[in-house]
Amino acid sequence: MAEQYKKQHDQLKAEHKRLNSELEQLQTNKSTAEERREGSPFGKREEEATETLELEKRLTLENRIRQEMAAVEHALDKIEKGTYGLCDNCGKKIDPERLEALPQASLCMNCKALLAKNAKSTPPSR
DSSP states (O other), X not given: OOGGGHHHHHHHHHHHHHHHHHHHHHHHHHHHHHHHHHTOTTOOHHXXXXXXXXXXXXXXXXXXXXXXXXXXXHHHHHHHHTOTTBOTTTOOXXXXXXXXXXXTOOSOHHHHHHHHHHXXXXXXXX
């Protein structure tokens, strides 16, 4: 591992640990909610709607955390391989200030802007 990225490596490790903890907490909350629900299988429609909304929120949050963890793991892997700091798309060097602000960044600002522009111009799928 390059010494120049030790700070980012430590930040990424800490972020990975934090995300893992959040995911475990969500799993614990899921188990508790399921235990409560077992007592009344014939709940009212309002309760079912609330449970559905809570499930959707939890699944969305879980998905976001998993995506963040994947980005952190990808950055840690790049550090180990010696490719950290290089854009995954164009191969150019990522601005050090960007890596300091977002250690898991895998795209340079130009490629990130192109990706965002293309995402906006793509019509929503049906």
